[in-house]
Amino acid sequence: MEIAAGALRENLVISSSSREIFRPGTALITNSGVEIKLTMFCEPCKRIFPVARDLGSMINRRGILGSIETGGIILVGDTISLHPGRYAALPKSAHQKFLDFVPTIPAGKVVRYLDVTIAIGVADSFVRAIPGFIKRSVGYDIPLHRIVNAQGKLLTYIPNQAEKLSDEGVQVEVKTGLSGSTLGAVDLASHLWQG
Known part of the structure; x- marks a missing residue:
C-alpha cells in the first residue's frame, strides 16, 4: 500500500506470502508464545487518508485487526505461525x-x-x-x-x-x-x- 510502517500507529506489521490465511478467527502465535486472535477486516478509510498516497489504489485492499490472547514480547524478526480457524470469526453483520x-x-x-x-x-x-x-x-x-x-x-x-x-x-x-x-x-x- 506504500504506507510507511508506523504511520497508522499500528502495533504490528507482518510480511507473508500467504495473505489468504489472514482471516478473522485465525491465531498468530510467535516463537515466544505470544498469541494474537485476528478479529475483523478493516477497510481503507478516512483514518489513513493523511498517510496514503492514493486512496483509489486501496480499493479492495484490507488490513485486519486483532486482539492479544496471550501476552509477551514480540521482537522484530520473530517467526509467526498461523492457525486458521482456531477462533470463531466475528460476524460480518x-x-x-x-x-x-x-x-x-x-x-x-x-x-x-x-x-x-x-x-x-x-x-x-x-x-x-x-x-x-x-x-x-x-x-x-x-x-x-x-x-x-x-x-x-x-x-x-x-x-x-x-x-x-x-x-x-x-x-x-x-x-x-x-x-x-x-x-x-x-x-x-x-x-x-x-x-
Missing part, C-alpha cells in the same frame, strides 16, 4: 456485532452511539444507524438501557431506561421539559465506559 457488543457494557456504565460504532468496528457515520439497531433489538435480553446519546441523555425508545440505570447505581438527573415530558440524563464524567 453490523447489527450482529451490535448484539454481541451490548452485553459487554458493564453494569453501572453507559456508552454513547459513537462508542458503539468504535467498539463494533464500523465507520463513525454509522452513528445514524444505532437508533435503528436499538429499536430492532428492544425485545432481546440485552442491556440496551446502557446506551445514551452523545450528551448523556436517555433515549425515549428504551423502556424503563432511567429505572434500570438507577438500579445499577447510575444517578439519573430528571428534568421536566417545556411540554411537561420528563427528560433524563446521566453524568458522562462519572459513568461513561470506553472499554
